[in-house]
Amino acid sequence: MSIHLAVKPRVPLQGGRAGRRRTTLDMTEGRPLALLSVFALPLLIGNLFQQAYNLADSMIVGQLLGANALAAVGATGSISFLFFSLFNGISGGCGIVTAQFFGAKEDAKVCRSIANSAYIMLASSLLTGTIAFVLAPTVLGWMGTPEEILPDAIIYMRMTSASVPLIAVYNYASSMQRSLGDSRTPLYFLIISCLLNVGLDLLFVGVFGFGVFGAALATMLSQLLSGAGSLLYAFRRNPYFRLNKESLAFDREITKKSLRLGLPLALQWSLIAVSTTALQSTVNTFGPTAMAAYTATNRLEQLVQQPFGSMSMALSTYAGQNMGAGKIGRIRHGFRDSLLAMIALAGIMTLMMQLWGRSFVGLFVRETDVIAMGGGALGITSFFYIFLGIIYVSRGVLNGVGDAFFSFINGIVEIAGRVGLPLLLLHLTTAGVWSIWITAGVTWFLAGASCILRYIHWRKKKITNIRTH
Numbered sequence: 001m002s003i004h005l006a007v008k009p010r011v012p013l014q015g016g017r018a019g020r021r022r023t024t025l026d027m028t029e030g031r032p033l034a035l036l037s038v039f040a041l042p043l044l045i046g047n048l049f050q051q052a053y054n055l056a057d058s059m060i061v062g063q064l065l066g067a068n069a070l071a072a073v074g075a076t077g078s079i080s081f082l083f084f085s086l087f088n089g090i091s092g093g094c095g096i097v098t099a100q101f102f103g104a105k106e107d108a109k110v111c112r113s114i115a116n117s118a119y120i121m122l123a124s125s126l127l128t129g130t131i132a133f134v135l136a137p138t139v140l141g142w143m144g145t146p147e148e149i150l151p152d153a154i155i156y157m158r159m160t161s162a163s164v165p166l167i168a169v170y171n172y173a174s175s176m177q178r179s180l181g182d183s184r185t186p187l188y189f190l191i192i193s194c195l196l197n198v199g200l201d202l203l204f205v206g207v208f209g210f211g212v213f214g215a216a217l218a219t220m221l222s223q224l225l226s227g228a229g230s231l232l233y234a235f236r237r238n239p240y241f242r243l244n245k246e247s248l249a250f251d252r253e254i255t256k257k258s259l260r261l262g263l264p265l266a267l268q269w270s271l272i273a274v275s276t277t278a279l280q281s282t283v284n285t286f287g288p289t290a291m292a293a294y295t296a297t298n299r300l301e302q303l304v305q306q307p308f309g310s311m312s313m314a315l316s317t318y319a320g321q322n323m324g325a326g327k328i329g330r331i332r333h334g335f336r337d338s339l340l341a342m343i344a345l346a347g348i349m350t351l352m353m354q355l356w357g358r359s360f361v362g363l364f365v366r367e368t369d370v371i372a373m374g375g376g377a378l379g380i381t382s383f384f385y386i387f388l389g390i391i392y393v394s395r396g397v398l399n400g401v402g403d404a405f406f407s408f409i410n411g412i413v414e415i416a417g418r419v420g421l422p423l424l425l426l427h428l429t430t431a432g433v434w435s436i437w438i439t440a441g442v443t444w445f446l447a448g449a450s451c452i453l454r455y456i457h458w459r460k461k462k463i464t465n466i467r468t469h
Helices: 032-065 067-075 077-103 107-142 150-162 164-179 185-207 211-237 252-284 288-304 306-324 328-361 368-400 404-428 432-468
Strands: none
Touching: 032 067, 032 185, 032 211, 032 288, 032 306, 032 328, 067 077, 067 150, 067 211, 067 288, 077 107, 077 150, 077 164, 077 252, 077 306, 077 368, 107 150, 107 164, 107 252, 150 164, 150 211, 164 185, 164 211, 164 306, 185 211, 252 288, 252 404, 252 432, 288 306, 288 328, 288 368, 288 432, 306 328, 306 368, 328 368, 328 432, 368 404, 368 432, 404 432
16 A cells, blocks of 8 residues: 655645655555555445435434425435436546546646536536526426425425535545545545534424424535535645646646546436436325335435445546556456455345344334335345445446446436336236335346446456557
8 A cells, every 4th residue: 555645745746746645545556455445444434424414314304203204305315316416427527537647647637637627516516406496396296296295395305406516515525535545534524514414403303393494404504514624624735636827727638538437427327316216206106105115215225335335436546546557457356356345245234134124114214004114125125235236346447447338328227227117017017016126126136237247348348458459
């Protein structure tokens, strides 16, 4: 492991890497799995705290305001994700470009990439936040949101939409820091903001009685703190963020490269979001009990996916840096070791859901019918967790090497599964409400298969290129 140290470097950095501090980590040297594990651990902790935002909202809203309020919060999740997908994808593309410049030891371009990524993120977040705020009632109506929960759902979604630029600030800062090998700094601010979020949730919902509006306001204020704090710290402590006039200049080539990688990622996540929105529409037809059970199981499985997601983000940085350095063999080694680790982890989490699924759902609601349905649902989906591991490991590597076409393929598979399967299951089988969770599991299987096939294709192509050159 190589961590570079220096005192008060000037930007842009000159003469190689002598100016690197502990805020960066070179992942082009050292044992891949050890590097990935060290890098992924802060990401995992941070992602768990990030999910605590949603858990705090869901548990406090469900326990204090009831199942209908929880269903209202859950009804906005997929559509909010749809609008967030644009800047999330673009942020990922910007991070990959920065990581590749870092791996190639092109420090001046790293600085310019950081500056130009900020311009891209600002524009995309303002656009998506405004569109989401304006269209909230229309889209929730299209999804067939039940009348009894529609007012709360509109309030929650509009508050979430207004916080899009705040979320973008944190995503931008953490994406840039991760691309340089720093997965710890964003974690510190997430821990503080998560604790604040829980406290404000209890204050606004439990004491002041602000209802769903209070839960959304608590999350919004917490996101403001995490984003602003992480960014200010980066400007003070990381030399690559100390941008001069040359670094701040608009760079057409870097912007084009960032968008060329980021837009397919945004499309991928948008298609996934469309598919989950379509599935949410199917859920809504079964009424508030199914909606509450679906919301609770979604929250739990967001937690399940955090180790996978953390390894995926680590692999994107790892693959990006090693792609920039031309070390293809290290990418293959990292993929193999990570996949074996994620498969083992999937087996453990499957067993936990089979044994204690109902107890986990009971943390969100008191209604016995919701708990029974949610426990049965987890019994179905947990059998497919191994494919989640395959999806995230493959996606992390392929995104890191800049395989933009893969993002499009993956998104198409997701939308085909979540839109087509419910229609088949509802019309051709007697699965009924269980078709919701069968669809989720089978979609993971299809997406996992497409991911592993695309990785094999990429690997063979690279081996052929190396042999011919």
